[in-house]
Amino acid sequence: MNSSATQTKTKWTIDNTHSSINFNIKHLMIAHVKGHFKTFEASIYTEGHEFNTAEIDLWIDASSITTGDVNRDEHLKGADFLDVKKHKQITLVASTMPKLATDESGILWAELTILGIQRIN
Numbered sequence: 258m259n260s261s262a263t264q265t266k267t268k269w270t271i272d273n274t275h276s277s278i279n280f281n282i283k284h285l286m287i288a289h290v291k292g293h294f295k296t297f298e299a300s301i302y303t304e305g306h307e308f309n310t311a312e313i314d315l316w317i318d319a320s321s322i323t324t325g326d327v328n329r330d331e332h333l334k335g336a337d338f339l340d341v342k343k344h345k346q347i348t349l350v351a352s353t354m355p356k357l358a359t360d361e362s363g364i365l366w367a368e369l370t371i372l373g374i375q376r377i378n
Contacts, residue, residue: 269301292324317347344372
């Protein structure tokens with residue numbers, strides 16, 4: 258391919274039926290709390306099918322958190338944790354992913370925003 262030619266962008270979508278956003282957090286240093294978010298969406302663009310060129314824009318509905326315990330879920334949605342009345346979304350934006358290792362794993366560098374606070378990792 259000619260180096261001056263531009264590659265076509267491919268848009269990928271998440272199949273919510275076969276995808277999930279899960280978490281596992283240590284509670285009081287002795288137990289683990291597992292949960293997931295039920296509502297999320299993403300726009301993912303790559304140059305062709307190369308995921309090391311991925312541009313990812315993911316949003317999660319913070320109020321869709323569920324841990325299997327209604328009282329804990331309401332507490333997590335409150336001002337002590339996710340404060341879903343003021344911060345409706347959790348977002349992740351990424352535009353760089355180093356070349357994949359030989360085992361096809363990789364590290365995604367992204368900006369994660371929770372409670373309006375942005376962290377880059």
